[in-house]
Amino acid sequence: MNDPANVLLLGGVLLDRYFEVDRYPEAGQDTLIQKSYDRVGGCSLNVALTLKNLGNLPYIVNKFGNDEAGTIIEHYIESVAIPTTCMMKVPGGQTGYCLNILDRSGERTFFTYKGCEIEFSPEMIPPQLKANFAFAYITGYYLLNLQTARVVLELVQQLRPNGCQILFDPGPLVGEMDTAQLRELLLVSDWLIPNSNELAIIQKKITIGGDLLGWLLSQGAKGIAVKKGSQGVEIITRQSSFTLKGFSVDSKDTTGAGDSFAGGFIHGLANEYTLHEAAVLANACGAITTTIKGPHGVFSMDDINQLITKLEDNNS
Numbered sequence: 001m002n003d004p005a006n007v008l009l010l011g012g013v014l015l016d017r018y019f020e021v022d023r024y025p026e027a028g029q030d031t032l033i034q035k036s037y038d039r040v041g042g043c044s045l046n047v048a049l050t051l052k053n054l055g056n057l058p059y060i061v062n063k064f065g066n067d068e069a070g071t072i073i074e075h076y077i078e079s080v081a082i083p084t085t086c087m088m089k090v091p092g093g094q095t096g097y098c099l100n101i102l103d104r105s106g107e108r109t110f111f112t113y114k115g116c117e118i119e120f121s122p123e124m125i126p127p128q129l130k131a132n133f134a135f136a137y138i139t140g141y142y143l144l145n146l147q148t149a150r151v152v153l154e155l156v157q158q159l160r161p162n163g164c165q166i167l168f169d170p171g172p173l174v175g176e177m178d179t180a181q182l183r184e185l186l187l188v189s190d191w192l193i194p195n196s197n198e199l200a201i202i203q204k205k206i207t208i209g210g211d212l213l214g215w216l217l218s219q220g221a222k223g224i225a226v227k228k229g230s231q232g233v234e235i236i237t238r239q240s241s242f243t244l245k246g247f248s249v250d251s252k253d254t255t256g257a258g259d260s261f262a263g264g265f266i267h268g269l270a271n272e273y274t275l276h277e278a279a280v281l282a283n284a285c286g287a288i289t290t291t292i293k294g295p296h297g298v299f300s301m302d303d304i305n306q307l308i309t310k311l312e313d314n315n316s
Contacts, residue, residue: 002134002163004270007051008086008125009060010152011044011139012117013077014096015069016255016295022104040076041098041295042117043139043171046256048082049296050263050285054304056270059133061086061124063116065093086124090116106251106290110172112141120148122155133164134270137262138185140171140198149181156188165190165222165269169262170198179205187219191269193262195227225265225279227258227286235279244279247287247311256295261286264304284308 016039025031048058060082064070066089073095077084096115102108118141136159143149156166168189174182183206186192194202199212208215213224213236223237232246264285268278284304289296 003057003132004134004272005055005057006129006133007048007056007058007266007270008129008133008136008159008164009044009048009058010120010136010155011042011047011060011062011142012096012115013040013042013045013060013062013064013073014098014112014115014117015039015072016041016098016100018100018102018294020102024101024103024107024109038072039294040073041256043141043169043259043262044137045077045082046259046289046296047137047169047263047266049080049298050260050289051267052080052082053299054264054267054285054301056263056267057083059083059086059125059129061120063088063090063093063119063121063124065090065095065116067093067095069095069097069115085126085129088121088124090119100255102253102255106253108253108255112173114144118142118145118148120151122151125155130158131162133159133162135165135167135266137167137169137266138189139169140174140177143177143181143185144173146178146181149178149185153181153184153188156185160188167191167193167262167266169258170194170202172198174198175201175205177205182206186216186221190222191225191265192216192221192223193225193227193258193265195229195258199226223275225261225282227261229254229257233261233279233283235275237275242276242279244276244283247284247307249287249291249307251290253293253295254290257286257289260289260296280308284311 093116099111264282
């Protein structure tokens with residue numbers, strides 16, 4: 001039987017290089033950098049730390065170089081006690097990084113350089129672990145490499161018969177994915193969690209002659225969660241659909257909020273929460289992450305429950 005605590009995360013870890021500005025400039029114009037700093041990030045790490053905060057055991061599949069950025073990542077992973085079982089150092093490899101422009105409102109703009117973290121080898125996952133995952137999280141960033149995408153799809157076919165549910169988070173670069181591979185991944189995913197813009201991109205890429213969400217549900221998907229930032233989330237399944245409002249918090253940095261939502265959603269579903277309860281938990285995880293400078297942070301289930309209780313009291 002799969003351990004509900006065990007979650008496989010397919011997505012690279014990279015270095016986030018932050019530049020805080022008062023405003024994002026128009027094309028060809030200038031703005032002053034108020035502060036700059038580095039953080040270790042990447043979708044899979046942000047999801048992993050939310051899962052760890054909630055009591056799960058996340059296994060990130062990741063390659064990193066033996067360069068300066070790779071060394072920083074290696075030390076950071078050790079410091080936050082994330083298992084390194086499925087991680088691999090690549091001699092001579094270059095680690096990817098992301099320029100993160102953060103304006104005064106907390107909104108961010110990314111410029112990503114892909115490194116060896118988007119590569120994947122099946123032997124990175126020990127055979128004894130493959131039959132023990134309750135969920136596998138896959139980010140679209142990881143699938144921009146055609147070979148990686150092909151191997152990931154083969155892995156999914158091995159995981160699903162063991163009862164592992166697949167959650168696909170497309171990411172903002174989903175439009176760069178190979179269309180055939182995107183379609184294939186959608187068909188083997190149990191849960192899809194795009195934001196509104198990502199969903200629109202997918203609808204343009206995947207021509208099915210009708211409603212994309214209805215088609216996905218008819219093909220076997222359990223459900224779709226459409227993330228709408230501070231406006232909340234819409235959940236659609238074959239049986240029902242509902243919308244949850246966002247949490248009102250003092251937002252400092254929206255980086256990683258969608259990833260934290262994914263972590264909370266996975267935790268809820270893996271631990272047999274109702275779909276509504278899982279969505280509320282995910283919403284709260286995303287909201288609390290925006291109150292932290294950087295792509296992730298430390299919080300507890302008590303912190304999440306306090307935020308949920310506060311919202312319920314305000315709405316009563």
